[in-house]
Amino acid sequence: MRISSSQYFTMNVETMNNQQASLANMYAQISSGKALQTAADNPLGAAQAVALTSQAANLAQYSTNQSSALTSLQQEDSTLSSVTNVMQSIQSLVVNAGNGTLNDTDRSALATQLQGYRSTLMTLANTTDANGNYIFAGFQGGSKPFSDNASGVGATYDGGPGQRQVQISDTRTINVADPGSAIFQSVSSNESSPVSSGSAANTGSGTIGPVSVSDSSDPANSLIYTITFGTTTTGTPPASVSSYSITSTDPSTTPPTVTAPTTPTPYTAGSNITVGSQTVAISGTPASGDKFSVSPANTGSTSDTDIFTTLDSLVNALKQPADSASAQATLQNALTTAGSKISNTYNNVLTTQTAVGGREQEVTATQTAMQTTSTQTANNLSDLVSVNLPSAISQYEMTQNSLQAAQQAFAQIQKMSLFNYLSS
Template structure:
């Protein structure tokens, strides 16, 4: 077999070029720390890298959304706590106000403090989150959901929707609560009905605590009552009741519901109980109304108005008792929202912990696919450098060999 000199030269050059290419690839791996620098290094591995990077980027975005949602909900929770504290202060002042020993100046001072609380509530109701979005406007773009008119009346310009943030694939969480349910549409009275003394009463009758004692009887009576009752007092505490249609209220036997009230007693019929105190005059009334709503700002307005000079102790006590019921309902709504916000924060924390664990797993998987084993790469680099040097030396020797040199 004949081997030409040119063939040997070409074979040696090809071998050295191949070794130089391998050495260059290994040097690139060592310097970059990555096994795959271009897709051609490992097409299958490159596909895995693209997929893993996409998942990691998605989880990073969800984590950022969770951080933002957590900040917003923490801000809302803090604001709701402050609002609850303000209502506690209003409650304390209302209880102080019914003290019969207070002077007109004392009551005026309490009214001034209630006015300050009202202003604070409006300010807190218009609070914003860390991005400047109102906490209680729903999804409305308005920056001031609670507007104050020239006469002091407060209106809500937001909507009843909740802002949502995506915290996972197909998973969203509410990051705000509409203000209508928190501040405006508060059920009057005990939540089922409101019992109040007639504005023209001349006796000392005070309506106290009231409640539904038999829910089934109460619910069945509402259909025929027209949504309310009027209790009218006669001489010596005798009373009778008519429904909203002006018809006498009948018991299960078809007899008119009547009774006699004594100071400190109560009136019960159709599944409800109304505690009373004081002495009614003939013709005094107590009204029972269902389905009423009252915003917290009106509640404070009513308290302030009742504290103005000219109101009797009985009138003041009746007004304050009803407004205290409204504060109870408002705080109940706030407490329910606080519980809901706390639940959402727990969900966010659990989801964030899940993403933290997943991120470690995905980063480890990405490292396994993409990153080079430094020890192996450096060892390969040393071996390849040695092999290339040997090839260069051998080529130099082969190149210098010829027949003429042998004849010499």
């Protein structure tokens, strides 16, 4: 096979051009530090690099979301801690208010103190974050969640019903703020006690105590029981004695279903009265027509579980003169009712705070796991696109030497001719 001079020259020039292109590419890699200049350098590696870059961007955004979520949860946790401190102070005040040695002036002073605690709770319920958003406003972070009712009793919730959420990973979205209605106007279903109360219209000296529950799973405990006092004739010779009858109301039906009164039972002060799987004792001397009730912690009415309504009612009760046996009984009944409701709200706040703490731990654990993933992704991407400088420089020098040798050899061969041999 004959190779013409033209073919030979063309082949050598093409080889040297290829080597020069290779040197240019190596130089670009060394100067930029990137092994992949174009997708043509490594099509599979380029595709993998795009995927890893996208993954790294997602991980960076999740990291930002996690930090934001943790900040929000920590602020809610801190605020709820302040709420529990105030609630503990309120509970101590209620116990103190039951001291029989206090006079009307003392109780009025306690009422003023209680109003201060209420104002503090209202401020905490309307806490804002660093961006000015209300943390207990649900979806409506820009709206003030709580405001006092025009009637002067209780508060209105103007926030949203839902929980704000943040996505902290591909598969996990976490709640970062609880609506205030679930904290200050609701109670925990598992950590709440039934509420006993006496009618404000009672004229006797009867007082009702807290409720004891023997079987919390009894469906009958979800009914509202009304204990009505009257008189009945019993014994020989016949005599009129104080007695009571019980009616129950099912608040879950529309309209509520009310049972007929039970047969009157003679009343013995301090004896337990059974309603469902619950017992309650009434002491003192109730008058005919006086009424007492035992209700589940949550009857479906916001006013029953609104801590602001409870505190306003208690402030009003403490300001009333206790100048008769009936007035003293009314005050004691108000303290018993408020004590149960305040305790239920306190337990609800603790339950919420526990849930918030659990979410904080979950975010922290996700951060730790994702930091490991982010580091691995960055390493994989670096291994794929970053150039190995020692190896690249060595390869560059070898290629450069090869090119120089080829150029020198080609220059020498160019000088060779048949005439040179003939003349010699």
